[in-house]
Amino acid sequence: NDHYALYRDWYNAPFNDAYTNVMQPWKSIVDNTDETSPARAMATIVKVLGMSRITDMYGPIPYTRFGSAIQVPYDSQKDVYYRFFEELDDAIDVLTDYNSSNSAKYMEQYDYIYNGNVAKWIKFANTLRLRLAMRISFVDQPKAETEAAAAINHSNGLITTIDDSAILHQMTSFSFTNPLWEVSESFQDMRMGATMDCYLNGYNDPRLSRYFRPAANDGNYHGVRNGLTNISKDTYKGAASGLNFNENDDMQWMDVAEAYFLLAEAKLRLNLGTETVQSYYEQGVRASFSSKGASGVDAYIANQESLPLTTYTDPVTNRGTNVNSFISQLPVAWDEGATLEKKLERIMIQKWIALYPDGQEAWSDMRRTGYPGFVRISSYSYTTEVASNEMISRLKFPTTEYSDNSENTQAAVSLLGGNGDTAGTRLWWDVRR
Structure with missing residues (x-):
């Protein structure tokens, strides 16, 4: 992959891991909480963070209809981003309402990011919203302006200090090897x-x-x-x-x-x-x-x-x-x-x-x-998909999707446009280079 040779076995993992380790746990939380639950709101923020990385790798992804069937249709990247903004808006509202009437930390012992500090979760969500707004600002400036303004002008504000930064902390009860x-x-x-x-x-x-x-x-x-x-x-x-x-x-x-x-x-x-x-x-x-x-x-x-x-x-x-x-x-x-x-x-x-x-x-x-x-x-001798003197634009769809979700994956290739499922096809928001 250092040569843009793009071995498919290597880029199956980010896609498949995201659905196993992000989407499935999120759905489990949603199935066991109501719409006003701060736990659901926090889980949704983490989901948007994780899945924004996936759509920015691949382009169209199965998202809005996840969990509805074994073979899930793909959404265009524009539709995925618009859903991100809706989800962040709802999550921010839930946490803002909670924070205005509760001084206690929320699920402190299970929160390895902010130790139960809901106000910091709101700042994180607002900053994530601003990140995604700027991502689409060259392809959809009116929507970007609306979402960026909502993030910047929110009463809780953005991440502004080191203590506000979103960091997954090593804890006595939770440890990991830094990858x-x-x-x-x-x-x-x-x-x-x-x-x-x-x-x-x-x-x-x-x-x-x-x-x-x-x-x-x-x-x-x-x-x-x-x-x-x-x-x-x-x-x-x-x-x-x-x-x-x-x-x-x-x-x-x-x-x-x-x-x-x-x-x-x-x-x-x-x-x-x-x-x-x-x-x-x-x-x-x-x-x-x-x-x-x-x-x-x-x-x-x-x-x-x-x-x-x-x-x-x-x-x-x-x-x-x-x-x-x-x-x-x-x-x-x-x-x-x-x-x-x-x-x-x-x-x-x-x-x-x-x-x-x-x-x-x-x-x-x-x-x-x-x-x-x-x-x-x-x-550039290992690829004909990426133009000489350019960088890779995306990862190809996983081989597992072609075998297990073939019809929907073929439809996703049409959503991509450009030269189809290649490393040189630019994503929806990649319009400037």
Whole structure:
């Protein structure tokens, strides 16, 4: 998959796991609660979070009629998103009503995100609503404006502090192995990418040491280009930087920095929010530094000189590749005199950096806006589905759907449009690149 070869067995899992581990538990909760239950509202927020990731991988998915039959029809991505907004609106109303008349925490011992703090659940739901609104803002701006305004103007507000961030916490009664530690350190299957190398090293970004470990070979920070052929992972194990995770680290669902960058874009493009674009942008950078434990944010925000690297150097071959035509070349410091497009690009560069380690959300933003620029994979020889110099647009529908839900899956291919069920077909909201 690093080469866009797209082995179907590898992309069956996200789809199938979502229905087993998200949709089925949610339905069980719905079947055993009433519409005013905070438990149902919280479960719905988690469901929307999880399934938004699935539709943003595949496009059309079985959603609104889940549980109605063994073979479930697919919904268009537009219909799925519209249902997300309805569900979030209802869930927010339920939790707001509960919070206005109850001071006690709700199901504190079972809540590994907010420890029963309903007000924080509302902030999380509002911020998720804003995320999804901005996702569709280039394809359906009127709906995006309506939903973004509802999120921003809600009385409980958005995630604005580190304590508001949605984090799955390790608990005495609930523990797990951090999956990013597992693939990076246990499996030795993951290293810093070349694109991250160019941005973080070019900006002299203090978050670099918070995100990654120094390469064992020389103690510096190096990334690996995607799409290398005929190599063993051992070749780059000591030459490139591993992820800076521990086995029992918590898992980030939504970080406070993302909320501020969403606000910056909403102010820039939709004129929503009460502060300036620059204020939201700089608060996003500051929030990212704080949540990641990095220092030096004042100098970083003021830096008008440092730019991302224009040459990527392979840490094994020491061969340099000119990436100037790919990598965005903007300094960190805000420029009020820049064009709207350059302002958007600057926001998205810093948002992309701050989203780490949420790679899927970063991928969605790159597809949606075209920013930031990225180092192309080294070889497109493994696929004819993704145009040269472009990134993968989606995952194909699982083979299990073609065998177990064939008629509905074929109908879903028609809903996709484009070139059908290929990795190069763009999703409904991906209209800008």
